[in-house]
Amino acid sequence: xxxxxxxxxxxxLLRKKVRSLLTVIGIALSAWVLVxxxxxxxxxxxSLNRDIDNMGFxxxxxxxxxxxxxxxLMLQGGAGLRYIKQEVVDEVVRQPEVEQTTPYLMxxxxxxxxxxxxxxxxxxxVEPQSFAALKSSLKFRQGKxxxxxxxxxxxxxxxxxxxxQREIGDMIxxxxxxxEFKVVGILNRTGTQDDGTTFIxxxxxxxxxxxPGEITTIGIKLKKGVDSARLEEKLYKIPDVxxxxxxxxxxxxxxLISTAKVMVLSIAIIAILIAMVxxxxxxxxxxxxxxxxxxxxxxxxAMPWDIFRLIWTETLILCTFGGILGIIMALIxxxxxxxxxxxxxxxxxxxxxxxxxxxxxxxxxAAILGIGLLSGMYPAWKxxxxxxxxxxxxxxxR
Amino acid sequence: xxxxxxxxxxxxxxxxxxRGNEEITSVNNVSFRIDKGDFxxxxxxxxxxxxxxxxxxxxxxxxxTGELSLGSRSIFGxxxxxxxxxxxxxxxxxFGYIFQNFYLIPTLTVRENVLLPLTFYQKPDTEQxxxxxxxxxxxxxxxxxxxxxxxxxxxxxxxIARAMVNRPEILLADEPTGNLDTKRSAEIVxxxxxxxxxxxxxxxxxxxNQELARxxxxxxxxxxxxxxxxx
Numbered sequence: 094x095x096x097x098x099x100x101x102x103x104x105x106l107l108r109k110k111v112r113s114l115l116t117v118i119g120i121a122l123s124a125w126v127l128v129x130x131x132x133x134x135x136x137x138x139x140s141l142n143r144d145i146d147n148m149g150f151x152x153x154x155x156x157x158x159x160x161x162x163x164x165x166l167m168l169q170g171g172a173g174l175r176y177i178k179q180e181v182v183d184e185v186v187r188q189p190e191v192e193q194t195t196p197y198l199m200x201x202x203x204x205x206x207x208x209x210x211x212x213x214x215x216x217x218x219v220e221p222q223s224f225a226a227l228k229s230s231l232k233f234r235q236g237k238x239x240x241x242x243x244x245x246x247x248x249x250x251x252x253x254x255x256x257x258q259r260e261i262g263d264m265i266x267x268x269x270x271x272x273e274f275k276v277v278g279i280l281n282r283t284g285t286q287d288d289g290t291t292f293i294x295x296x297x298x299x300x301x302x303x304x305p306g307e308i309t310t311i312g313i314k315l316k317k318g319v320d321s322a323r324l325e326e327k328l329y330k331i332p333d334v335x336x337x338x339x340x341x342x343x344x345x346x347x348x349l350i351s352t353a354k355v356m357v358l359s360i361a362i363i364a365i366l367i368a369m370v371x372x373x374x375x376x377x378x379x380x381x382x383x384x385x386x387x388x389x390x391x392x393x394x395a396m397p398w399d400i401f402r403l404i405w406t407e408t409l410i411l412c413t414f415g416g417i418l419g420i421i422m423a424l425i426x427x428x429x430x431x432x433x434x435x436x437x438x439x440x441x442x443x444x445x446x447x448x449x450x451x452x453x454x455x456x457x458x459a460a461i462l463g464i465g466l467l468s469g470m471y472p473a474w475k476x477x478x479x480x481x482x483x484x485x486x487x488x489x490x491r
Numbered sequence: 492x493x494x495x496x497x498x499x500x501x502x503x504x505x506x507x508x509x510r511g512n513e514e515i516t517s518v519n520n521v522s523f524r525i526d527k528g529d530f531x532x533x534x535x536x537x538x539x540x541x542x543x544x545x546x547x548x549x550x551x552x553x554x555x556t557g558e559l560s561l562g563s564r565s566i567f568g569x570x571x572x573x574x575x576x577x578x579x580x581x582x583x584x585x586f587g588y589i590f591q592n593f594y595l596i597p598t599l600t601v602r603e604n605v606l607l608p609l610t611f612y613q614k615p616d617t618e619q620x621x622x623x624x625x626x627x628x629x630x631x632x633x634x635x636x637x638x639x640x641x642x643x644x645x646x647x648x649x650x651i652a653r654a655m656v657n658r659p660e661i662l663l664a665d666e667p668t669g670n671l672d673t674k675r676s677a678e679i680v681x682x683x684x685x686x687x688x689x690x691x692x693x694x695x696x697x698x699x700n701q702e703l704a705r706x707x708x709x710x711x712x713x714x715x716x717x718x719x720x721x722x
Contacts, residue, residue, distance in 0.1 A: 095613070096599070096606045104598035389594040392551065393653065394583030394612035396576065480575065482551045485590065485665075 098399075102406035105379065116375040117415040120461060123368035124419020126361045128457040129430045129447055132423065133357065136448030137350060137441075144285045144442040145339045149227035150195070150312035151321065153337045154185060154328060176307040177334055184331060185311055190319040195223035196308040198298045202269040214268065215290050218298025218308075227314055231287065236261045236278030242294045248278035252288040265291070270301050284444035346440055353438060368415070369468040376408055376472035380479075387476050388484015397477035404476045408469025409462065416461035420454050423447075497562060498661060498693050499525040499548055504557035506543050517543040518554070519716035525709075527660075530687040530694045532704035534721075535713030541697045542665055544713060548695060549588060549663040550581045561585055583612045587654030587662045591669035593646040595638040595653075601625070602634035605652040614657050624652040628682060644675030651682060655692075662686070664696040668703060680706050 106113045156175030182196050198218035205211040221238035225231065239246040249259055254276070259265065263276045274293060282288055299305050315321060325336045380387065387400055395403075423430070427447045435441045506518040517540045525531055525548075535541045546552045547559065550566060550573070558568025565571060566581060573581065582588075595604045605621040625631045628648040633641055638649070647667060654662055664683065668676030680703045686692045687708075698704050710722040 094606070094618070095609045096603045098610060100603070101596070101599070101607070101610065104596075108598050385592075386594060386596060389588075389590075390607075390611070391579060392582060392586075392588045393608040394579070394657065396579055396611065399611045482546060485546075485551070 098403050098406055099410075102403055103410055105383070106407055106410060109379065112375055112378070113411065116371050116411050117418060119368045119371040120412055120415025120465065121418035121422060123361070123364040124416045124457060124461050125422045125426070126357075126364045127460065128420055128423040128449060128453060129427070130354075130357050130361045131453050131457065132427065132447040132449040133430070133434060134354060135450075135453065136444075136446045138347065139448060140284070140442035140444040140446060141343055141346060143444060145343055147228070147230045147283060147285050147287070148312065148339060149229065150193075150314040151339055152313040152315065152325065152328075153339065154181065154311040154313060154331075154334055155309060155337065157333050157335050176304060176309055177311075179306050179308050181331060181334065182308075182311055185313060185328065188324055188327060190315055190321075190324040191313055192316045193223065193227055193314040195220060195227050195312045196295060197224075197310040197312065198295055198302065198304060198307070199309045200298060200302045202267060204268045206268070216267070216298060217290050217292045218295040218302075219292050220295050224292075227312060228287075230283060232281045234279045234281045236276070239277060239294045242296045243300075244294055245272065245274050245297060246277040246294065247274040248280065248292040249276055250280050250288040250290045250292075251282040253291050254279040256289075267301065272301055286443060288443065349440075350438065353434075365464060369464060372408060372411060372465055372468040373471060375411070376404060376469055377475070379407070380404060380472050380476045384479060385484045387479045388481040391479065391481040391484070400479070401473045401477040404473035405466065405469050408465050408473070412462050412465025413458075415465075416458045419461070420449075420457060424449055496527045497524060497560075498527045498529065499695075500558075500560045501548065502558040502568070504544070504547055504554050504559060506540075506547060506552070507555045516716050518547060520557070521716075521718045523711070523718060523720075525693065525695065527693055528687065528691045529709055530684065530696075530707040531709045531711065532696045532698060532707035533711045533713055533718070534698060534701055534704045539713040540716040541713040544718070545663055545665055545695060545697050549586050549661075550578045553578075583608075583657065584614075585660050587657070587659035589647065589650045589654050589662070589664045589667050591666040593638070593643075593650045593670075595646055595649055597638050600635050600637055601630060601641065601649050604638065604649055605634075605656055608653060608656050612657065617657055620656050620658065621652065624655050628652050642675070643671050644678055647671065647675075647679050648682065651679075651686075655686065659692075661693040661695065664694065666697055666699065668698065668700060676700065676703060 154177070156177045158175050179196060182194055185191055185194050200216045200218070201213045202216065203211060204214040207214060220242065225238060234251065236248070238248060247265060257265070259276050259279065261276055261279065264273045265276060266273050280287065293301075295308070299307065315324065321338060325338065328334065328336045390400060427445070427449060431446045434446050501524070502522050504518055504521045505516065508515045508517055519540070521544060533541045533544065543552070547554050553572055554567055559566045560568070561581070566573065596607065599607065602621060602625065605625060609617065609621075622631075625634050628651060630645060630648050630652065633645060638646055641649070662683070667683070668679050671679060683694050683696065684706060687694050694707070696704070696707060704710050705722070707722070709720070712719045712721050
């Protein structure tokens with residue numbers, strides 16, 4: 094029975110436990126940053142796509158203004174600042190490319206009971222038939238849509254209901270307007286901004302907010318395979334309106350997010366470089382400390398390549414432990430990372446922002462091992478060049 | 492145990508070191524031969540060149556001039572100079588080394604230390620050698636201990652077992668008792684004598700201790716880089 098190089102390398106690392114542990118932690122931190130970043134890259138786009146798909150339409154028509162501000166407000170459940178006449182819907186429906194439309198009236202009121210110092214509560218005035226037809230992803234946890242388009246009834250998103258502990262049949266008071274609505278439906282969680290929204294009938298909303306015959310937005314679902322650009326061109330002929338394509342919104346948000354990604358990537362690269370320097374330092378220090386021992390290994394038959402592999406194996410062990418620990422940290426702390434990223438981004442879609450799957454785990458582990466092995470090359474090469482005679486004489490450090 | 496046949500032959504072996512602008516002749520025109528099964532001791536004061544000589548004989552260093560052969564194989568001489576890689580090959584096939592400071596790996600057990608050379612190079616039929624040697628050297632009961640848990644004399648026994656595990660033809664011992672008390676020193680030399688007698692191992696031992704040196708079959712003294720036979 095022989096002792097393997099793995100055993101020798103592993104036991105060598107145990108010699109300076111604290112130093113080895115700190116190096117593993119350094120590698121783990123960089124692996125954590127790396128896997129979280131890559132998970133964010135993937136998760137953000139997936140969540141944004143899902144949010145946009147869940148909107149149920151590809152184009153929005155609204156009053157002229159900043160289209161992206163309006164689109165973002167809409168995604169965040171905020172209020173559109175300008176209004177268009179509801180008759181515009183008829184004009185849109187006439188277009189052959191259009192499969193379905195739904196008009197919205199978005200409004201926001203200040204709710205002094207929201208949060209510690211009050212907050213904005215979003216209300217969506219919607220037509221239940223057309224809205225439900227477009228938003229096929231919306232499912233009821235309890236209840237159903239409003240019975241009457243003039244009713245003072247509300248359908249609450251999952252989080253909105255959860256936050257206020259509302260049940261079917263409860264009465265809710267709309268702040269500022271002092272109007273009561275009966276909760277007739279509570280939606281399932283969608284992971285989108287709909288979760289925090291309260292829906293009321295469009296006509297009731299127009300009455301309450303004093304906007305008769307006015308809406309903020311028309312959501313337009315296109316027929317399959319039609320030329321979106323051509324329809325946009327035609328819709329622009331309607332006075333005082335603008336058309337926002339959600340794919341453009343997505344591209345714009347993604348380009349804004351790319352700045353944040355570059356920053357996080359820079360941090361990840363710095364973390365990896367620090368970890369690399371840590372690995373080189375640890376292994377090099379360990380080589381110098383064992384200078385005589387390594388020389389003796391050569392007198393008992395080790396070739397330079399044997400020593401190189403032995404030292405390289407130590408690097409591999411450190412990086413494997415560090416990489417696995419970092420991935421476990423990333424998996425456990427994904428929710429915390431999610432909250433941290435969400436707090437610094439101008440807009441974040443619903444659902445998980447950091448998505449870590451098996452492929453990502455393997456890619457990260459391979460990257461950490463690759464970087465680790467690269468870092469281990471110099472110390473391993475130096476160790477391989479130690480001459481036994483120098484080691485025996487104790488001429489350390491040339 | 493004296494056997495027939497040439498083991499090592501040195502002819503006009505010289506080693507010159509340069510320190511700053513000064514040239515130091517550590518080994519000066521040394522010529523001698525060691526036969527298979529010889530137990531040779533080399534004594535001499537510090538700086539006399541005995542360690543340099545044993546390093547040259549053990550292929551740990553190249554001489555500046557002169558010739559060296561192992562059996563019928565020429566190692567140095569007539570312009571021939573071995574690379575570090577070639578020296579390693581010669582070393583692992585022919586020599587076992589023990590040193591004053593033992594150089595055991597502190598994180599490996601006694602048995603693992605003895606097995607260590609086999610990780611890098613293994614001669615045929617040496618699988619059971621480690622256990623046999625540990626028993627032979629009275630270290631069987633200590634095989635799972637770490638070097639820090641055994642005495643200096645025991646550490647040197649482990650170092651001897653490690654040097655012997657690949658069945659070398661020649662054992663080079665550089666001050667093997669330098670860190671041991673009189674009793675342990677005598678025990679180690681006795682072990683070397685046993686190995687020489689029972690397995691026909693050629694032993695070359697460098698020591699300060701004249702009394703221990705006399706235990707060898709042949710004794711030389713180094714003075715100012717030159718060698719003089721005593722016994």
